[in-house]
Amino acid sequence: MQRRRRDMAAPAPAHQPEVPLDDREFSRIAALVHNLAGIVLAEAKRPLVHSRLIKRLRALNLPDFASYVDLLATQGNEAERLELVSAVTTNVTSFFREQHHFEFLGKRALPPLIARAQGGARVRLWSAGCSSGEEPYSMAATLLALCPDAHRHDIRILATDIDRGMIEKARRAVYAPDAAAGLAPEAARRLFGDLKPGGALQILEAITRLVTCNALNLQDNWPMKGPFDVIFCRNVVIYFDKQTQERLWQRFAALLPPGGYLMIGHSERVTGPALGLFTTDGMTTYRRR
């Protein structure tokens, strides 16, 4: 009897989490996430989903994942559904990530657009899936280097993401000191001005004033009518299924004027009906016909 009691008190082995995420609840969560955000949670993601969502269970004082999924399904629980999406999204990003796009932007895409803006035209760029803001601020820094009085013209950058926490961070525009670690000194100066050793990094106001950050789920209706002259949607659709990706390419194409650019992530490709609407300039730079 004594031995039995000791066995029951023994901690669960490391590979068996105390609150398991079984097949049924994982499938329900995956279906919900796909429905909400278009994101595919493959079986291989189960441990990651478990480790991220167990924190929500604890915060909400729930005993198991079945209760959590029931709560998510409750009408009017939009806030928790946003928490769910936020918990399962991957927000990895960095300043001037996939730098060739910023070189292309500075050398090829922006000069004629700046000339048009200087002539009074409206010019818009969009960072769709901007995470914590590093991408749109890198776009704005590239613009400002070419056009120091950009704010006097009608040339602006929209930055959107489904994850409200990321949008708040993007709006704050304050980054940890190591965010500048891999940057060339000139690029860091363009973003932050003169760096103070060890201090938090604040994006220059001349840059933030060019960027508007808003929460937006790419699967929803978009309030913007466009057109956008340049769209960056990089390392976002990689998490979507093929059908969702192809629908998105068509929606982007519909907002780009002839000659407008679409930049996508290094492991992504435009496929499906929209492919015929673009020419390519390198593997991940597309131009609207």
Ligand SMILES: C[S@@+](CC[C@H](N)C(=O)[O-])C[C@H]1O[C@@H](n2cnc3c(N)ncnc32)[C@H](O)[C@@H]1O
């Ligand atoms: C890996 S980050 C990419 C950030 C940046 N574009 C880059 O390349 O560095 C992917 C971002 O896409 C966002 N995302 C995922 N699904 C989305 C959706 N349905 N609508 C809008 N944003 C979404 C995530 O919240 C995340 O911040």
